[in-house]
Amino acid sequence: MSIQENLIEIKKTIPDFVKLIAVSKTKPNEDILLAYNSGQRVFGENKAQELSEKYQELPKDIEWHFIGHLQTNKVKFIAPFVSLVHSIDSIKLMEDINKEAKKNNRIIDCLMQFHIAEEDTKFGFDFNEASRLLNSNIFASLENIRIIGVMGMATYTDNEVQIRKEFQNLKLIFDQLKSEIFKDNISFKEISMGMSDDYQIAIEEGSTMVRIGSSIFGTRNLI
Ligand SMILES: *Cc1c(COP(=O)(O)O)cnc(C)c1O
Secondary structure (H helix, E strand, C coil), X not given: CCHHHHHHHHHHCCCCCCEEEEECCCCCHHHHHHHHHCCCCEEEECCHHXXXXXXXXXXXXXXXXXXXXXXXXXXXXXXXXXXXXXXXXXXXXXXXXXXXHHHCCCCEEEEEEECCCCCCCCCCECHHHHHHHHXXXXXXXXXXXXXXXXXXXXXXXXCHHHHHHHHHHHHHHHHHHHHHCCCCCCCCCEEECCCCCCHHHHHHCCCCEEEECHHHHCCCCCC
């Protein structure tokens, strides 16, 4: 099936209140334009320099999301335009995004990434770490970032029970942060979870943003 047909089929399975992020990492601009021309406006990338080049070359009404591990020295490439950083995994990264956001006279929306998978290769906070950080004076001083929710990746497995449990865990983390720290904050409302193979489970468990790559654009070459 073509990229347009894939998009149409996937959109049929996603409720209106869930935002579809088309993950275009490693894919050429022509592929992104095919999706763009069938109405998709939100795209996700996981390399700062690749994202910056695509931003410069492609239509300016695209909403770009950064979804991968972001090295602090790369923040400057995306700070002028990025719409949402899904992958805050350290205080240092928060401080650097805040600094670059300030330089660009912006407030940058971010999600806190949580480690919900069994594998220890995936980045992210655990609840206590995040809670300590969000209650700290350092966090209170960061005026140019806004935390609008959480993000997580489930274990890469066929075990649906396990995947579901991990997504439920992220939803619990969200609910707890909402009630303990972001109670009066209406912006704190996003749960970014679900990829090509598990997004339907994620939506059942409360996802508000799904990040889908290969089911739209086809499999990626390993690089
Ligand atoms: C690549 C990637 C995705 C998309 O994965 P697919 O399985 O191709 O849908 C989603 N989230 C993150 C963080 C990614 O790096």
